[in-house]
Amino acid sequence: MPNNIIDGGIIGISLILDYLFTDNPFINFATIVVILNIPFMISGYKHIGKTFLISTVIGIVSLAVIESSLHHVEAFTTQPILATVFGGLLLGFGVGLVIRNGGSMDGTEILGILLTKKFLSPSVSLS
Template sequence: MAKKNRILQQIKRYIILLIGSIIYAAGLEIFLVPNNIIDGGVVGIAIMASHLTHLPLGVFLIVVNMPFVYLGYKQIGMTFTLSTIFAIVSLSYWSNIFLPIPGLTNDLFLASVFGGIIIGIGVGLIVRYGGSLDGTEIVAILVDQRTSFSVGEIILVINLFILSAAGLVFGWDRAMYSLVAYFIASKVIDITIEGLDESKAAIVVSDYGEAISDAIRARLGRSVTVLHGEGGYTGNTKNILYVVITRLEISKFKSLIEDIDENAFVTINDVHDVMGGSFKKKAIH
């Protein structure tokens, strides 16, 4: 049974990677490329190389990415590498399929907005299911291990160079529209990966922990983990509550705590993924 589930999960992974590649290719060939607007990273380099050499974009998507895929295999592992190769080859194929289709708009702002949204959805699906289309992320991970810069900072610097190069190749107005598309795509990627119903982890320290725990279960339908701690200053024993809620439940969560203990110490942080437990359970009322 476990083996069957793993096979089904792998099939699901590659179906989603295929769908993500198709969506991404559509955003590129129907909105961005016809208007000389680029995406960041390796895809941006491939678009400029295709424009300068008049060779198909799909060729450069594979050629430019291959060294980075090799690095990914060495540093991250086989599953990531296979998923990435599949996504890149699929993107190359579908970009050639969409190539004859004329662009839907000549308006640069509309092209950058809708192109950014569509490629953001495509990349988000691919990343969410363990693949990648951008070798610069792998470079950023390697540089991050050897410097004090974060992965996000390194990717930003790399993309600033790439978008600056777009200004030399396509003109500075196209480079600025490319920046708009890149910004929109990055936000849509986050939404696609994390979902609109973003999760939050809350920690509550209160002398009324049992009452708050009961209220959370009754009013939000969420399970609560009780951790046993000790006040660093007073030395008193404290019950610490840990619960995962959605972004939409934050207001109700704060309200129920204030009703019981307005002096409770509460922290709420972003959570990027949730597995198991009863998190998906709906609120009771």
């Protein structure tokens, strides 16, 4: 973890577990993030639909593949504030693309979408 900064949610938990199991070649970020998101993807499929599931799988697999391919790239800054800003911008851009296309990239986002659907009044506009 460059700069010792992590994200929250399933992604953050996956990063911590990846860090703890660094010596185990079979346990890596990509595997962990996919496994931890499976229950949320199933719930999203049941309550939201097939299109949501497909978009979410594409988002989560893309995140896992990109993170795995960039995992060994040296950090471009040692300044924690710059790393936080750039990381937030890149992650926000990626999450925005996936949500705009009807999916999610993290189990906690799926949970948020499900809770919004359940508890928000139909008269409230989100746009």
